[in-house]
Amino acid sequence: xxxxxxxxxxxxxxxxxxxxxxxxxxxxxxxxxxxxxxxxxxxxxxxxxxxxxxxxxxxxxxxxxxxxxxxxxxxxxxxxxxxxxxxxxxxxxxxxxxxxxxxxxxxxxxxxxxxxxxxxxxxxxxxxxxxxxxxxxxxxxxxxxxxxxxxxxxxxxxxxxxxxxxxxxxxxxxxxxxxxxxxxxxxxxxxxxxxxxxxxxxxxxxxxxxxxxxxx
Amino acid sequence: xxxxxxxxxxxxxxxxxxxxxxxxxxxxxxxxxxxxxxxxxxxxxxxxxxxxxxxxxxxxxxxxxxxxxxxxxxxxxxxxxxxxxxxxxxxxxxxxxxxxxxxxxxxxxxxxxxxxxxxxxxxxxxxxxxxxxxxxxxxxxxxxxxxxxxxxxxxxxxxxxxxxxxxxxxxxxxxxxxxxxxxxxxxxxxxxxxxxxxxxxxxxxxxxxxxxxxxx
DNA sequence: CCTACCGATCGGTAGG
DNA sequence: CCTACCGATCGGTAGG
Numbered sequence: 001x002x003x004x005x006x007x008x009x010x011x012x013x014x015x016x017x018x019x020x021x022x023x024x025x026x027x028x029x030x031x032x033x034x035x036x037x038x039x040x041x042x043x044x045x046x047x048x049x050x051x052x053x054x055x056x057x058x059x060x061x062x063x064x065x066x067x068x069x070x071x072x073x074x075x076x077x078x079x080x081x082x083x084x085x086x087x088x089x090x091x092x093x094x095x096x097x098x099x100x101x102x103x104x105x106x107x108x109x110x111x112x113x114x115x116x117x118x119x120x121x122x123x124x125x126x127x128x129x130x131x132x133x134x135x136x137x138x139x140x141x142x143x144x145x146x147x148x149x150x151x152x153x154x155x156x157x158x159x160x161x162x163x164x165x166x167x168x169x170x171x172x173x174x175x176x177x178x179x180x181x182x183x184x185x186x187x188x189x190x191x192x193x194x195x196x197x198x199x200x201x202x203x204x205x206x207x208x209x210x211x212x213x214x215x216x
Numbered sequence: 217x218x219x220x221x222x223x224x225x226x227x228x229x230x231x232x233x234x235x236x237x238x239x240x241x242x243x244x245x246x247x248x249x250x251x252x253x254x255x256x257x258x259x260x261x262x263x264x265x266x267x268x269x270x271x272x273x274x275x276x277x278x279x280x281x282x283x284x285x286x287x288x289x290x291x292x293x294x295x296x297x298x299x300x301x302x303x304x305x306x307x308x309x310x311x312x313x314x315x316x317x318x319x320x321x322x323x324x325x326x327x328x329x330x331x332x333x334x335x336x337x338x339x340x341x342x343x344x345x346x347x348x349x350x351x352x353x354x355x356x357x358x359x360x361x362x363x364x365x366x367x368x369x370x371x372x373x374x375x376x377x378x379x380x381x382x383x384x385x386x387x388x389x390x391x392x393x394x395x396x397x398x399x400x401x402x403x404x405x406x407x408x409x410x411x412x413x414x415x416x417x418x419x420x421x422x423x424x425x426x427x428x429x430x431x432x
Numbered sequence: 433c434c435t436a437c438c439g440a441t442c443g444g445t446a447g448g
Numbered sequence: 449c450c451t452a453c454c455g456a457t458c459g460g461t462a463g464g
Contacts, residue, residue, distance in 0.1 A: 006449090021324060025240040028443060040445080041449050049443065105321050108237060144402070146395050153399055156376025157369045164368060179362050183369055186360070186402050222433090244459060256461080257433050265459065434464085441458070448450085 007045050009035045014052050019098035023053050023109040054114055057107060060099040061121040067092055068128040078136030079185075079195050080204040085129055086154060086184045087177045093162040094173035100162035126151055133188055139198065143189035154184055185210065223261050225251045230268050235314035239269050239325040270330055273323060276315040277337040283308055284344040294352030295401075295411050296420040301345055302370065302400045303393045309378040310389035316378035342367055349404055355414065359405035370400055401426065 013034040017026040028049060032039040046052050071085035093100045107118045130151040136142035144150055157180060165173065196211040229250040233242040244265060248255040262268050287301035309316045323334045346367040352358035360366050373396060381389065412427040 022238050022240055022321075024238055025325065027441075029441085038450055039443090040451080043444070044449070105238075109241065146398075149392065149395050150399070152376050152380060153373045153396070156372045156379075160368050160372025160375070163372075176365065179365050180369070182362075183366070183403055186405055187399055189402055243457075245457085254434055255459090256435080259460070260433070436462085438461075439459105442456080443454105445454075446452085 006035065006037065006041070010042065010045055011055075015056055015098040015102065018053065018056065018106060019101040023049075023102075023106045050110065053102070053106060054110060056099060057103050057110070057118055058114075060096065060103045061118060061125075063096075064089070064092060064125055065121060065128075068125055072128060072132065075201045075204040077195075077199050077201040077204050077207070078132050078139060079141055079190065079199070079210045080201060080206055081132045082136065082184060082188065083181050083206040083210065085132060086158075086181045089155070089158040090161050090177040090180045091173045093158045094165040094167075094176060097162045097165060100159065104159060126155055129154060136188065140194045141191055143191055144187065150188055153187060157183065181206075222251065222253065222257070226258065226261055227271075231272055231314040231318065234269065234272065234322060235317040239265075239318075239322045266326065269318070269322060270326060272315060273319050273326065273334055274330075276312065276319045277334060277341075279312070280305070280308060280341055281337060281344075284341055288344060288348065291417045291420040293411075293415050293417040293420050293423070294348050294355065295357055295406065295415070295426045296417060296422055297348045298352065298400055298404070299397050299422040299426065301348060302374075302397045305371070305374040306377055306393040306396045307389045309374045310381040310383075310392060313378045313381060316375065320375060342371055345370060352404065356410045357407055359407055360403065366404055369403060373399065397422075 013031055017030060017034060028042050029039045032042055067088035068085060071081050071088055074080055074084045107115055130147050133142060133147040133150055137145060137147055161176060190210065192211050199207060229247055233246060233250060244258050245255045248258055283304035284301060287297050287304060290296055290300045323331055346363055349358060349363040349366055353361060353363055377392060406426065408427050415423060
């Protein structure tokens with residue numbers, strides 16, 4: 001795992017330390033020591049500490065909003081959309097644990113305008129999942145009517161993954177994502193018969209798993 | 217809402233500010249200014265800043281472990297235990313939002329031994345929920361076999377509540393707890409027939425809701 | 433409960 | 449990328 005450049009090494013150390021000790025709990029001197037340069041050298045790669053935080057958070061928010069957009073684009077069927085959304089959600093948070101922690105707990109240390117941007121993006125992410133659940137409920141695929149709370153729950157479940165996931169554990173991120181897709185389908189109360197009867201995109205990815213009778 | 221004493225006012229301000237800006241992001245001077253005393257006066261009520269953090273976290277962990285113990289004691293039936301566990305979980309986290317945030321994100325700023333205590337308590341909490349799910353699965357009430365991940369998911373869902381809940385919102389904590397109990401029963405795939413057939417504690421609290429056919 | 437202060441550390445910069 | 453340093457702020461204490 002060769003460090004390609006100081007910029008890279010600094011970015012990686014920043015994510016690791018901000019995630020562990022928080023933005024305020026990490027000094028420029030801590031970062032410099034971790035990378036093996038002088039404190040002043042950090043400022044060759046950034047204009048301020050807050051800029052480092054913003055870089056991490058804005059990239060992360062962009063990533064997950066991209067995942068959400070791809071989930072909505074994958075099919076006209078809310079079942080397929082939910083499956084892809086949840087898969088992306090869990091896999092991203094498992095593979096970007098530090099970024100997830102930072103994005104969720106450290107945005108209060110951004111300047112006011114940036115804090116507002118992040119707040120709006122979080123809102124947009126939750127609302128895009130909520131929209132999937134709403135459409136599925138309208139079509140009669142998802143019997144669960146509390147779409148707002150269901151949406152919050154599914155988002156929170158994924159954030160939980162970012163807290164305990166270890167790539168060295170018994171399950172890969174892929175396997176965990178599959179389990180969480182199953183949890184999601186149960187939580188929204190997928191009606192497999194209703195879905196099989198009127199799916200607008202027959203044969204979409206996961207349609208078989210979503211309509212086949214469940215193993216006892 | 218009269219402040220009964222400075223000690224009380226300091227404790228409340230500490231929870232509020234630690235939850236919002238983090239342990240390292242709040243200075244003794246911030247706390248003093250919030251309460252309206254001099255910085256030095258804070259030390260009439262505590263021996264150190266870390267002691268203030270420990271007081272909040274240890275009390276909170278004790279509270280939720282007590283909730284978990286009461287859930288296991290309420291009945292011999294895992295369905296009743298899960299219902300009570302989830303109700304307590306959601307209601308406590310809705311009513312102690314600041315403490316929940318602090319307990320979940322600020323324990324890294326405790327001394328090593330205290331950090332270990334909190335780590336063990338978090339483990340114990342998750343394992344007590346996991347034990348309920350395991351017993352329910354063995355008895356054939358809960359069809360979901362991924363009890364570890366289901367347990368993590370239910371804990372994370374509750375932590376989500378502590379992030380967005382407002383007592384001024386459309387739903388009371390009680391109402392939200394009921395919805396989340398429903399989510400939990402769906403996520404573990406409660407088999408209502410199996411439960412009605414062999415519940416070891418017929419007539420336990422919630423048994424009716426847990427066995428009655430679901431409204432369409 | 434206060435004023436006044438301790439040494440240490442902070443984010444950031446000057447100058448090379 | 450470095451050494452050396454700036455003013456500000458930190459947790460905590462002395463002395464009353």
